[in-house]
Amino acid sequence: MTAPFLTVADVRLIEQQVKKILRAKSSSSDTKIVNTVRGLAVAELREKLNMVNEDILKEVEILEDSINTELFFHSLKAYTIPFKAISDKGLQKLFKKDKKLKLPKLDSIDWQTISYLSWLDKGTNRQYIVLENEGEYIALRGIYEASTSTKGVCAICNQHSSVHLFTATVKGNGDHYTSYSNYICEDVLVCNSYVSDYTKLEQFVYRNLASNECGK
Structure with missing residues (x-):
């Protein structure tokens, strides 16, 4: 069996490009338009995927309906590198200055669907964010303002x-x-479903990194 080679962000990128193709098919009967959208989608995947796999690209080139698309998306899980699971103790070590750290329910997380781990402590208005790269964890803690809820990017x-x-x-x-300060998604799961560029996620965390607040 092929070892996993797609990041979760890679999978999201593939999903987004395939959905562009399906939207083009549903909104236009012009084959040329659909083929143009499909060609642009494949070109973007070639450019942005960490590892280009020709079999996957061929699938994208022939997908025609939502049923086969869902089967294709499901098949990608076999190639997806999951976020490396972390324990309660591991999180406590990352945020050791928080003596009464409120922990997320780790046993309910599908590690193959997240590019980053994050949760809210509504009692303190703190939001915790954890990245994982080759087994190493990077921690960021900040304050979220529920009163600022709005629509935005x-x-x-x-x-x-x-x-x-x-x-x-x-x-x-x-x-x-x-x-x-930055505006970020209120719903962490929704945000993870959109993350298709892990580099931008890393840049956000490093730009805001409060290592002295979280750590040593």
Whole structure:
């Protein structure tokens, strides 16, 4: 069996491009238009996928209906590299300054569907974000403002969604602190379903990284 080679973000990118093709088919009977959209979708996959697989691209080139599309999407799970599961103890170590850390329900998470782990503590208005790269975890903690709920573009997935303001505070030299605020999806699962560019996700976290707040 082929070892997994697609990131979750890769899978989301494939799904998004295939849905563009299906939308073109449903809105136009002009074969040339549909073929143009399909060609652009395949070209974008060739450009952006971490590892190009010709068999997958051939599937994208011949998909014609929603039933076969759902079967195709399901088949991608066999090639998907999951987010490496982390334990409660692992999260407590990442956020060890939070003595009463409220933990997410880890046993309910499908690790093959998330590019990042995040959860809200509504009691403290804190939002926690964890990235994983080859077994190493990167932690970010910030404050979310429920009162800022609005429609807008998420700084993580770059899609239009229901968002709230997330603010991370970074300690600089001496007693100097800098705060960074961004609008991000209110619903973490929705956001994960949109993330198709892991580099942009990493850039968001590193740009806002409050390692002194979370860590050592």
